[in-house]
Amino acid sequence: MTQEINDGLPAREAALTLIDAALSRRGGLDEAASAHGFRFLEPRERAFARALAMAALRRLGPIDRALSGKLAKEPPPRVRNLLRLGAVQAFYLDVPAFAAVATTVEMTGVNKTSRPFKGLVNAVLRGLLRDGPPSDDPEQLAPPWLFTRWTAAWGPETARLVALEIAKEPATDLSLKDPALAQAWAQRLEGEILPSGTLRLARKGDVAAWPGFEEGGWWVQDAAAAIPARLLKVQPGETAVDLCAAPGGKSLQLAAAGAIVTAVDRSAARLERLTDNFRRMGLTAEVVVADAGNWDDARTFDAVLLDAPCSATGTFRRHPDVLWAARPGDVASLAGVQARLLDAAADRVKPGGRLVYCVCSLEPEEGEAQVEAFLARRPDMRLDPIASGEAGAPAASLTARGTLRLLPHQLDGGQDGFFAARFIRQA
Template sequence: MTPDRTAPEDGIAARRAALHLIEQATGGQRLLSETIGAGALERLSPPDRARAQRLATQTLRQLPRADRALKPFLVKQPPLAVRNALRLGAVEIMEGAAAHGVVNALVQIMSKGKRTQSYKGLVNAVLRKLGDQPPEAFAKLPVPKLPNWLRGPMVEAWGRKAVDAMEAVHAAAPPLDLTAKGDPAALAERLGGALLPTGSVRLTGAGQVSALPGFEAGDWWVQDAAAAVAARVLDAQPGERVLDLCAAPGGKTLQLAAAGAEVTALDLSETRLGRLRENLGRTGLAARVVQADALEFDETGFDAILLDAPCSATGTIRRHPDLPYAKDGAEFGALIGLQAEMIDHALTLLKPGGRLVFCTCSLLPDEGEVQVEEALARHGDLTLDTGALARPGIEAGWIGPEGLRLRPDYWADRGGMDGFFIACLRRGPERG
């Protein structure tokens, strides 16, 4: 199913595009960001584009619940394109949308597809039956579980109770976190948001980001509260030479530049660096931007390096619920090897006594705690600076012997946070 380019009917274009995104994730093993980056939504109006992304994201977030709700009304599973239309409709109905509008739109979409037109009667009948269900029937549906390929290692690492708590956070639409260029308390008051203990500003029901006060002026940027902690641990000082490896789209670069450091922002992707340059321009902050392979970059003498290494991104599922469907863990071994290479190379770029903050947005210890254990074993002059992790808002129980572990179930009553691992490593002084 391809996204609608011309349909003028209310809701049709957004729903058709949402179905394309869902199908690419569930059948094509492509992340939403990849499909959108390939131009899937480019011809939609801004409101339809936003609606399509919201519908796709929420359907994927609630997909196991939708399947459970639909199961009593299906004798056998229809083709994936039809199943996804039923899932999207089920999620909309479960969230309180008028059933007749949802049904009419999806029946119309089904009737225009060669592969789906013969199923329009099924979609009509099933969704109308679902729409007749009382709201309390949906409230009893269980919290969606992570797929077995990921849930197993997570339970082994953190225990079943903790994983259950993380899944509960994953099931809710996340709030929007911002990092202030200036005073975060003033920004929170201005936007009617909450000031989090770590200094991020959290908004609920924010709507269109670019329409929020201060966006055009560059007073803030979007950055999950957990991700923002890494640059705070690095604690860049005015005038320090700081390297941000794997920098795009630039949230951490902006933090380092706002602290007054002389920042070099490096990334392999020129496309992603385009977003970083846009963010620098919007905020009026300065950094030297370099497009290069991090493993081939050989400039040395940096006071500090921030390495947010490529990883499984399993810590971002609360914001990217497509990941469990688009990935299966097959590439994780290669990523773990790459992370070790990048740590070793980054250390050669530090001046003696310099510090490296290594972080990953992963919930898997192999991409966090284990990496630090093995790096310390490989480098005799390397030390772990646990004192650097004791930043405002960081609870003592989050700091372990290898570094700082952040999880989605932390601050669950506030909307949670991304899963992140952060460690501060110090290179030994130069020997005379």
């Protein structure tokens, strides 16, 4: 992204805030981007600030390794983040090297905590520039503990291919309200129709200004995220419940296919976004604010979808902060939540009905291990194997067990990491 030097310090200070929020687990990058001060920036400044922060997070590992070779001891967090910001401008965005250094040094001087480090920041950044950009070593792109886990799960070569996707800026994927209009939308939006039916676009900017947004022709949804709802194969008039439904992309899929949809989520605020999307798309759903694990409703459904809370490590293409905010203990703690919700979801399935369980996680404990434990304790449920290529999933994602392990590198141009399994409730 080409940027002028005069984007100024406010945008760079906002980027610094985003990086700090992402790495300190204070709500994450998206929450920080919605903060009061950030909204006062001009649209161009907001875009530049987000681009800076995202680029820094995508290459945080290689940048930090290069910085460690220049620092005798660890500086204060603000200074470390300033160095990251200067490096990412010089190496990964079209900001002239002198401007990257000069603006970073100036930012260092305006804060009393970082002011004593102006000389250090100047020297370190100039040293990095002499060395040139660090290489995108996949073993550095991911946090070491996660790379070790991925290597244990799939082997070193696949772990490297997954990690290489971290540095890549993703395209924008759209799900269409009427798939029959795919060619027309592809021409209108200058996009590519993927084998799954997802429309992939290279265009950037405010999606609300794109053709078809206001008229409800499509919604933003990653190609991999669109697969689980398709696995339910809902028919017009069937009842379907989407548990943990917000922000609603999968609920929209079910409704667009003709199902009578109930969308359940514990967050009223997140359900407001779902309701807005349904209104824009001209679709309807019953919206329920409730914890899916103890929802007080006796109904059962033809189709049940559970996109369970998880570590979200598979979403790093659009949310690289998840990799650096996650901790090893998160996976184990979330596994208990997933097991509870899976049992509750199974109780919602009519005899003969279908359940799809999915997580946007790359961790086997949240996917494959959940399936085996679930089948062991629920004799009323049987695994319904997924066929090769079903729902548009890459053939490489199909496991020997008949589940899907969707990895980011398996689709040309990338996709989110997901796990999905389908079950039938025995009559």
